[in-house]
Amino acid sequence: MRILALVHNHPDLQPGGTEVVARGLFRAMRDGGTGVDGLFLAAVTEHLREERPGTLLQAAPGGRPDEALLWLPHFDRFFLSQPDTHGLAMTLGPLVTDLRPDIVHLHHPLQFGVETMALLRRLMPRGARLVVTLHDYFALCAREGQLLRTDGRLCAGPSPDACRRCLPERSAADHALRRLSLRDAFADADALIAPSIFLRDRFVAAGWDASRITVLPNAVAGGSPPAPHRPLGEGAGAQSGRRDRFAFLGHINRFKGPLVALAASARLSAAGVAHALSLHGGTAYQPDAFLAEFRAALAAAPAARHHGTYDAAELPRRIAAADWVVVPSIWYENAPLVVLEAFRHRRPVICGDAGGMAELVRDGVDGLHAPIGDPEGWAEVMARAASEPGLWDRLVAGIRPPPGLDDMAAAHLDFYRRLLRRSSSRARAPAAAVA
Structure with missing residues (x-):
């Protein structure tokens, strides 16, 4: 199986949760003896990597041949839009043609822009599947995906009045266009993944199709032994038994x-x-x-x-x-x-x-x-x-050991295979009907 994984930023440059999970998942699939080939592509801006004139693709930190950086300095955070669609197409076109991925997994539209989903759909080989993980609430909330009102109260989800109160500088038309355009853009994906039930339910409450969202939990790297319950002799409560x-x-x-x-x-x-x-x-x-x-x-x-x-x-x-x-x-x-x-x-x-x-x-x-x-x-x-x-x-x-990256990789690979089998079944159906 060939996989193209895309995410905003590289964890060696900015170790955010989405970047760490996306790269850890790719490495577990790529290095875990599962027969996976592919590329991990991270979008970067001038904040994390100096621009090299005339070069969109750069080598990723660490020198791995299956990891690369894509220079994308322009981005509209309100509409999650990437205006440089020409440069993006000129870069992704040859890359996707050479790799011929079976699965394209977009881990976030930040920097890439939601237009990239439609672009990838045109570039991908026939039968390939496009998967998008909803790592947060960016597609629902224009205030950095926080679902948090300006007065500090939690927001149950987007609505015309609530969104205008949080971002009054944006017109009602802007807010309506954002909601409709993002929902339409994500329709280009074959499947959506949510790392938590709570997140999935927020999207469903906002009108997204529950049948298209599969919950696959996040995981952390394993390998090191559990830490001792308490280093001896440390802390004021070491002898008293306090856990403070x-x-x-x-x-x-x-x-x-x-x-x-x-x-x-x-x-x-x-x-x-x-x-x-x-x-x-x-x-x-x-x-x-x-x-x-x-x-x-x-x-x-x-x-x-x-x-x-x-x-x-x-x-x-x-x-x-x-x-x-x-x-x-x-x-x-x-x-x-x-x-x-x-x-x-x-x-x-x-x-x-x-x-x-x-x-x-x-x-x-x-x-x-x-x-x-x-x-x-x-x-x-x-x-x-x-x-x-x-x-x-x-x-x-009462603590249960959390899933490791190998578990997460196995769950995702099984999910990918089921998507590809469905694609193959649909492709054979017309011929079977004629026969």
């Missing part, structure tokens, strides 16, 4: 909720609750206003410390230094990888009480739910986690 060390892991931005975690930590310190909050992650590309808020919140939380950026190799050690992994995101999330990483290393998770994160974390079984965006509610849950005897051990015992 909390870790935030991920990019530091407003939507991931570090301000909620810091405000909760400040409340715990004011109430005399012993604990430690470690924040791991960088602050790249964040607006000055948010960075000022973050610094002020950090200064107001004496038990908190920001440890800065980290790479994948450091993740096990940083998780091992904590008792709890916190996911205080103020939006629904979809299927955050940090939850799966925490479970792989035997750490219970405290997360918001809605969305894909709440779907992954079973309240009272392998983690705890806290009210989204509510620092006081978060402080109550964290105080319970730090002080309730036996709670941590009970939740650790």
Whole structure:
């Protein structure tokens, strides 16, 4: 089977969740002895890679011959549109002709644009199938796919009035055109994948066809042994049995909720609750206003410390230094990888009480739910986690090992094969009828 996988950005340049999952899935299929050939193509902009005049395709980091970068500097984020369709066609045309993929898997329309689906459909060999994964809510929400209103409240889904309130600078016609054009563009795909039931249901509630969306969960790389439950001799509660060390892991931005975690930590310190909050992650590309808020919140939380950026190799050690992994995101999330990483290393998770994160974390079984965006509610849950005897051990015992990338690759390959068999059956049907 030949697979062309496309995603915005390369994880070695920007390790976002979608990029990490897309590349990990491709490598598991490509390197797992499954007979898969293909190419992993990542779109990049001037923010991540310097432009080389006259060159759209570039070598990807690491020098792998089956990974490449595609220079796409122009993009309309409201309509998810790529205006340089001529340059895209001139590049993708020869590439698709040479590769002759059986499956083209688009992991996100960002940078590529929704027009690329129709373009790929024209370029693909007869019988090839186009698959698109809905990694987030971008196709539903023009505010960066957050489904989050300007007043901070969660949004159940798009509607003409709600969308105009969030983006009043856009006309009603723009909002209507966006909804209709995106739904029509995704109709060019043979199948859609959702990593969570919650995400699938949001799209169905917005009028998308449920029969076209298959839920295939995300996974994390395996291989390293589980972290010990607690490094001996570390932390104020090592001898007392308290489990009072909390870790935030991920990019530091407003939507991931570090301000909620810091405000909760400040409340715990004011109430005399012993604990430690470690924040791991960088602050790249964040607006000055948010960075000022973050610094002020950090200064107001004496038990908190920001440890800065980290790479994948450091993740096990940083998780091992904590008792709890916190996911205080103020939006629904979809299927955050940090939850799966925490479970792989035997750490219970405290997360918001809605969305894909709440779907992954079973309240009272392998983690705890806290009210989204509510620092006081978060402080109550964290105080319970730090002080309730036996709670941590009970939740650790309830953790199920998350799926690995090999499992994810096997599920996707089975899904691809079923799509190709359906295509083959349809192609034979007219001849059979004549006979």
